[in-house]
Amino acid sequence: xxxxxxxxxxxxxxxxxxxxxxxxxxxxxxxxxxxxxxxxxxxxxxxxxxxxxxxxxxxxxxxxxxxxxxxxxxxxxxxxxxxxxxxxxxxxxxxxxxxx
Amino acid sequence: xxxxxxxxxxxxxxxxxxxxxxxxxxxxxxxxxxxxxxxxxxxxxxxxxxxxxxxxxxxxxxxxxxxxxxxxxxxxxxxxxxxxxxxxxxxxxxxxxxxxxxxxxxxxxxxxxxxxxxxxxxxxxxxxxxxxxxxxxxxxxxxxxxxxxxxxxxxxxxxxxxxxxxxxxxxxxxxxxxxxxxxxxxxxxxxxxxxxxxxxxxxxxxxxxxxxxxxxxxxxxxxxxxxxxxxxxxxxxxxxxxxxxxxxxxxxxxxxxxxxxxxxxxxxxxxxxxxxxxxxxxxxxxxxxxxxxxxxxxxxxxxxxxxxxxxxxxxxxxxxxxxxxxxxxxxxxxxxxxxxxxxxxxxxxxxxxxxxxxxxxxxxxxxxxxxxxxxxxxxxxxxxxxxxxxxxxxxxxxxxxxxxxxxxxxxxxxxxxxxxxxxxxxxxxxxx
Numbered sequence: 001x002x003x004x005x006x007x008x009x010x011x012x013x014x015x016x017x018x019x020x021x022x023x024x025x026x027x028x029x030x031x032x033x034x035x036x037x038x039x040x041x042x043x044x045x046x047x048x049x050x051x052x053x054x055x056x057x058x059x060x061x062x063x064x065x066x067x068x069x070x071x072x073x074x075x076x077x078x079x080x081x082x083x084x085x086x087x088x089x090x091x092x093x094x095x096x097x098x099x100x
Numbered sequence: 101x102x103x104x105x106x107x108x109x110x111x112x113x114x115x116x117x118x119x120x121x122x123x124x125x126x127x128x129x130x131x132x133x134x135x136x137x138x139x140x141x142x143x144x145x146x147x148x149x150x151x152x153x154x155x156x157x158x159x160x161x162x163x164x165x166x167x168x169x170x171x172x173x174x175x176x177x178x179x180x181x182x183x184x185x186x187x188x189x190x191x192x193x194x195x196x197x198x199x200x201x202x203x204x205x206x207x208x209x210x211x212x213x214x215x216x217x218x219x220x221x222x223x224x225x226x227x228x229x230x231x232x233x234x235x236x237x238x239x240x241x242x243x244x245x246x247x248x249x250x251x252x253x254x255x256x257x258x259x260x261x262x263x264x265x266x267x268x269x270x271x272x273x274x275x276x277x278x279x280x281x282x283x284x285x286x287x288x289x290x291x292x293x294x295x296x297x298x299x300x301x302x303x304x305x306x307x308x309x310x311x312x313x314x315x316x317x318x319x320x321x322x323x324x325x326x327x328x329x330x331x332x333x334x335x336x337x338x339x340x341x342x343x344x345x346x347x348x349x350x351x352x353x354x355x356x357x358x359x360x361x362x363x364x365x366x367x368x369x370x371x372x373x374x375x376x377x378x379x380x381x382x383x384x385x386x387x388x389x390x391x392x393x394x395x396x397x398x399x400x401x402x403x404x405x406x407x408x409x410x411x412x413x414x415x416x417x418x419x420x421x422x423x424x425x426x427x428x429x430x431x432x433x434x435x436x437x438x439x440x441x442x443x444x445x446x447x448x449x450x451x452x453x454x455x456x457x458x459x460x461x462x463x464x465x466x467x468x469x470x471x472x473x474x475x476x477x478x479x480x481x482x483x484x485x486x487x488x489x490x491x492x493x494x495x496x497x498x499x500x501x502x503x504x505x506x507x508x509x510x511x512x513x514x515x516x517x518x519x520x521x522x523x524x525x526x527x528x529x530x531x532x
Contacts, residue, residue, distance in 0.1 A: 012231045013410025
């Protein structure tokens with residue numbers, strides 16, 4: 001199962017929201033994944049496959065094993081979906097059959 | 101019949117008096133309602149219980165560090181042994197360990213009240229900022245205990261839930277006008293306890309500047325983004341403050357054992373940051389299990405509900421305003437700290453998280469109506485509010501958890517200022 005981390009400054013409010021929206025999108029895509037909300041510094045040291053965070057925190061999150069992607073609007077499911085589809089397709093975990 | 105009574109008694113004695121288990125139970129019910137697999141239910145419940153115990157320990161570390169370095173600050177300002185002697189032995193950890201279960205019930209029933217009000221009125225806001233559900237509930241417990249230390253669990257829960265539920269519904273409604281301006285849509289609301297100062301920043305912003313002179317047209321130096329990592333920012337800022345205070349106070353004033361007094365001071369700053377980090381980790385573990393369940397329930401009961409979300413949700417609409425708001429709040433707070441100490445009033449401690457997130461929110465609100473000057477003004481308002489808030493409110497929570505007032509957002513202060521006298525008055529009237 002792939003592991004995704006949603007990260008924000010303190011790892012409480014915003015990252016948890018992004019986690020919930022990410023889980024919603026993953027469910028629609030039919031992808032099973034473990035999503036965890038953390039603060040940016042902890043996210044960097046983690047062993048996840050993908051870190052989703054705000055553009056301002058990409059630098060703080062980068063440097064570890066995970067791929068880091070920025071989400072501009074944490075509440076925009078279309079944006080989250082686009083980022084996830086791109087990542088999953090590049091890993092061969094999702095086939096973009098609908099040509100979205 | 102007797103068996104039923106015995107079971108009820110057992111639950112009351114062993115679960116409701118044990119906050120960790122009670123919160124675990126709330127999480128478990130939430131996970132079951134979401135139809136999670138049994139392994140998810142078990143791991144989520146355990147995580148919540150462990151998270152609660154971590155939260156208690158983190159609070160102990162924070163208070164312990166405060167008790168170690170506040171006397172140094174007091175000596176530096178020539179105010180030996182005044183305020184903080186009274187605090188020894190009274191702690192945030194203790195309050196949470198004894199009344200955390202009551203706070204968890206307020207959080208649950210207050211949230212359900214929020215959902216009901218949203219269901220039947222025009223205020224369709226659901227408050228989803230999890231950590232503030234928790235902290236407001238705890239503040240309401242502390243306020244009630246200050247008025248009546250013998251208050252029953254039932255009255256603590258009922259009064260607390262009503263105030264919390266109404267606050268969580270009305271606060272987002274209050275700030276929505278500015279949220280439409282900032283986000284350009286009406287889909288999400290602002291759910292953060294900096295709302296009072298953010299609202300004021302939005303209202304007053306237009307008198308000092310124009311939104312056309314936006315903060316987003318200016319470039320800030322890159323090193324400033326160092327403040328975005330709150331653990332680092334807390335450790336460094338508190339460390340510097342304590343070191344300066346130790347140098348002013350002199351080695352005799354610092355009870356550092358065999359350690360050099362400056363090294364000791366630096367370490368205290370770091371230990372404080374550790375306490376905050378541990379405390380936040382505990383809160384995170386609890387909320388990660390409970391908030392998704394709350395959200396699931398609310399969205400089913402209230403169609404078309406607007407989620408009221410944490411402050412950083414607006415940060416990317418004006419990232420520069422966030423840093424400007426924070427910096428001006430920080431500078432104003434530090435000036436107040438020096439003035440309050442110099443005139444011998446009281447010692448206040450810079451709460452970095454509360455300066456950063458509410459400061460950022462005030463910056464964004466101020467920028468929306470007053471551009472750069474509005475963002476600066478927003479920070480000034482917050483800095484003043486937090487400085488005076490801490491100075492005034494710490495003594496108001498003297499018998500429960502003064503540390504709560506040192507780690508508070510503006511709305512916490514307002515809630516304490518309104519409800520401590522009000523609850524006192526009401527319970528006086530009814531012969532409490």
